[in-house]
Amino acid sequence: MTADAPQVIWFEALGRGDVARVGGKNASLGEMVGHLGAQGVSVPPGFATTAEAYWRFVEANRLEDAIEGALNDLKAGKASLHETGQNIRRAFLRGDWPEATAQQIRQAYRQLSKRAGAADTDVAVRSSATAEDLPDASFAGQQETFLNIRGEAALLDACRRCYASLFTDRAISYRETKGFEHLKVALSVGVQKMVRSDLGGAGVMFSIDTESGFDKVVVLDAAWGLGENVVQGAVDPDEYQVFKPLLDDAALTPIIEKKLGGKSLKMLYATGAEQATRNVPTSKAERAAFVLDDQEILQLARWACTIEAHYGMPMDMEWAKDGDSGQLYIVQARPETVQSRKEAGALKSYHLKSKGAKLVEGLSIGDAVVTGKVCFIRSAQEIERFVDGAILVTETTDPDWVPIMKRAAAIVTDHGGRTSHAAIVSRELGLPAIVGTGNATEILHDDQEVTVSCAEGDEGFVYAGIGEFDVEPLSLDDIPKTRTAVMLNLANPAAAFRWWRLPTDGVGLARMEFVVSNHIKVHPMALVRFDTLQDEEAKQRIVELTRGYADKTEYFVDRLARGLARIAAAYHPKPVIVRMSDFKTNEYANLIGGAEFEPREENPMLGFRGASRYYSPRYREGFALECRAIRRLREAMGFSNVVVMIPFCRSTKEADRVLDVMAQNGLRRGENGLEVYVMCEVPSNVVLAKAFAERFDGFSIGSNDLTQLTLGVDRDSDELAELFDEQDEAVKWMIRTVIEAAHRCGAKVGLCGQAPSDHPAFAELLVACGIDSMSVSPDSFIAVKRHVAAAEAQGHDAQAAAPQAPAS
Known part of the structure; x- marks a missing residue:
């Protein structure tokens, strides 16, 4: 300790180099106030007590001997962790403030109240350990925070309780585990003007996906009232995810996830003298509403990017919204300590x-x-x-x-x-x-x-x-590069970020129907015709699912667009090929409300599916919702890397009708860079490949259906299982023929199917035929990538290696 060392410092005089003086939390607040305010990041004003103030308190009350003695008893097994922590904390709480320290805290509080224009302004009192928020240690929530503290006496008491919280059971245990010496860690107290988030909302924000480590999203949690309920996990908050690379364009709204949380409680200011805050149940309207609107979500996400860029690392932040002014604030920021180091x-x-x-x-x-x-x-x-x-x-x-x-x-x-x-x-x-x-x-x-x-x-x-x-x-080490693009087959938006580290060339098949069945669950026509729906049970389920949507069709469009956006975001700006819905009629009928809109068919596999539905009066309005979702995904959210693919298109006449319906719904091939592909899964797609190539930008070979229809074998039949062979000479001829025809017309060709994963020889065949891409499941990606690299290294000659047409 030094006689003239300051014991209180205002945030604006602090920076991130001051961790030894005021701990990580307060140093970071000072850094943001001093450097990011000019960039629009709002941080409530305040001041910090220094490590010097802590050591003076310890010395004045002769606490060092008490701390050392208690910890020695713990190491010797004479006392439990609980007893040790309790004894040390009791000693702190009985301590008296050195008059000089108390006077500096009082004077700073008076100045803060004057700045706020109120006598005895309400403040948040937060602990900031001088060893916290290091790259390999988070100290998350180990010391105490006290909210809605008013008056000099209450402030001094809260600061004393912060000091005592340096020796909670969990803090002692954590320092023991991490090897920090207890008597070399001091505690600073941050005193910050309260944001009236008890009248608004608050939450936590990360500049990285906390589960996968995907570094191109901001993840926000939000609940009504003060933010402690979110931090403590006492409520199920709203969750929002924003795609960072598209945030610079003010015309876009790249919010790829909006999940409504239960938010059953909110923390408010208490009016009694016993406690400063209290929890109350939220109203039905609050539980049914999002805490933040889209513009607020985007503003916080942009702040997260600004803070991350300034610190040069992924960040963990707390935010609050003042219910009186509507103003948003950042109240804490620290390095993210798990995914960023994984x-x-x-x-x-x-x-x-x-x-x-x-x-x-x-x-x-x-x-x-x-x-x-x-x-x-x-x-x-x-x-x-x-x-x-x-x-x-x-x-x-x-x-x-x-x-x-x-x-x-x-x-x-x-x-x-x-x-x-x-x-x-x-x-x-x-x-x-x-x-x-x-x-x-x-x-x-x-x-x-x-x-x-x-x-x-x-x-x-x-x-x-x-x-x-x-x-x-x-292992992601030594994955070879290939001329042939190797892409992923993905369906589940929830799992899209899990594979972001794979060096893929994009997504060759994103199945829309998975999003519909798992994230929407309702037949689109049941939403279009909700008022005349006969199934009362289905109507009730639809009412529950579409809670918060005045227009029930908007529920379908919004959920579909965001679900696909997660897949598009994970691989942006690489192409993501989204196949429009390809349910069979029996599968559509199983969606909520679907039975009223689907015919019964003896063979749904060859029935009313794919392209034939899109222009039909039975489903045309449902397809219009799919088109609205794709248009929103590409134009409003900004994912122009999305390519549309039409499944089971039997004839060129059908292709023309589908492309016309898409254009009527704002999806015109070539406009705004839109590419449209067609699945190659019907022999007519091969026979008339040149004509299809004039209408579409590319083909994606669906090897399962193409094999089924080429060989006339039901792929689900146990009796005919031996005959279903994607490597049959006839199937190989089909593949070679469509690749050659497409390339002559300047169209691209890929294959989405399991065969390259299961059979290295099949991957070699595709390379020999000059295919542009293969799309495989994530768990087989590395193996297929190596098969393809080996085949390319062998330098197969396409004409010599490809099978000739079988004799007629």
């Missing part, structure tokens, strides 16, 4: 081979699968009964739970979002977790054997019993 090569593919009945579902954290027995813990006080290696099931977690969480195999909670305490700590510990299930504590019980799966995308599932699964490490 090795790019640490990619594993988990595949469930068997699973029991689905018991609960929620948001998945991590991407692993774990099996084991449930241990249901109601509170951190029950820590002693936790079984090492069990699956922890509880309502929610806070920092007191960390000692239990470190011993768990997986974590399942009733409440919380992706930025809740349970989610953040699970990521740091490398544990799979499922948060926000709503009912895990009601369904799961002690000693129950379950499988926890976080390997199926954004949603995580708990299945009954011990399932079987495979784990395959995927």
